[in-house]
Amino acid sequence: MELFIEQFPIVIHSLNIGFIQTLKLFFVTLLGAIPLGLLIAFGSMSRFRPVSYLMKIIVWIIRGTPLMIQLLIIYYFPGLVLNVTLWVGEEGRFLAASIGFIFNYACYFSEIYRGGIQGVPHGQEEAGLVLGMTKSQIFFRVTLLQMIKRIVPPMSNEIITLVKDTSLARIIALQEIIWAGQSFMKGSQGISGAIWPLFFTAVYYLIFNGILTVLLGRLEKKLDYFR
């Protein structure tokens, strides 16, 4: 017990540093994937066939293969196959991980957007048209909010999954919270053979997801005033 009390502050300090990296990856992924997903969604709904096929193939490949393999390819392919050093140090690993996560999540988001856009009844647009509204007025004043209402529940699901998926970046040695927890097994700052720090990382995920669940639930409730 005394040993635990002695180790605890050291471990928490390291886990905090790791968790900051986890949070950075989480927010950067959201910031990149939310708009990129919209582009992919519009692309896959394009009437120009080559664009819509290309987008559908990209979505198929990215959703059809493990994110872990995508991260490994992005990180190791340039150096091992092309002999180009792209990713240097922790910053390089973070960049590689961000690219992998943004593309992966953008593909999932694009399918959610597509469902949201196609889920708004066509009659809404027609009602706007016969009232003399322009297409952009119809989009911003009529359909957009209805789309947002439709995509909030599935997006919440993906966002909560993303929090936990960031741990996959451990595979390219990004120093996020799992990496930080594991370091105490091998030995770090005078602590070795301790497995509890790794288990303890779960508390961080749990608390952060708890906060997100409450926030996203509030947003859903805010949009509850119409159907």
Next chain:
Amino acid sequence: MAILEVEHLSKSFEQTEVLKDITFSLEKGHVLSIIGSSGSGKTTLLRCLNFLENPGGGVIRVNGETLFDAADPSTMQESQIRKKRLHFGLVFQSFNLFPQYTALGNVMLAKELLAKAQPDYKARKKEIHGEIQAEAEDLLRQMGLADRMNNYPHQLSGGQCQRVAIARALALRPDILCFDEPTSALDPELTGEVLKVIRGLADEETTMIIVTHEMAFARDVSSQVIFMDDGRILEHGTPSEVFEHPKEERTKQFLSRFTQG
């Protein structure tokens, strides 16, 4: 002079001709009812008048102004169509109210967006907003919805929704108000309250085109009736001509189902 003239209007979807050589005219203040079985082209005709469909041929004139001429591509410019649509109002079978706006908001939205294009909008913003709101409230009161103005569509009955939709269409003061089976989604009780409102508009000499399956209502409220079958106008005349002395066998056959029931 006729407020609306339609000449030789035709429309095809792929290989199927849904409108064939439709010609008729409508006087200001008159009510035209269009009857006929499902798939006879009634709804497509209304959609063509509201520029939701592009006719393949023919001419549409309102107040002598040519809005659409299949032989003249300049009448089909996207930028112009938006303004031309304002000659017509359309009330849909499924209401198509905007769910995130209140009844009042639904009636005001389009008018406010149009007002923004006025040159003096910025200077008179509050005044214009007030005028639009007062007009919208008047319309909703006229529809018997004085105590429902701040309700959202999902809090209203189907009949109330449809009356909001009528107010929304009237707010833009269209020359001709079109109804596409306005009561087909309603039960008999709610149908009554919507028909009462439409009858009130007819009494005020609102120019209207009503596609309907309510035969008794059509006979009662219309100044003229068109019977459509297979994309054509088969019978056209006053209600007593069409309902009591139909010339065509097909019309008699169609009407027999209603007179017997």
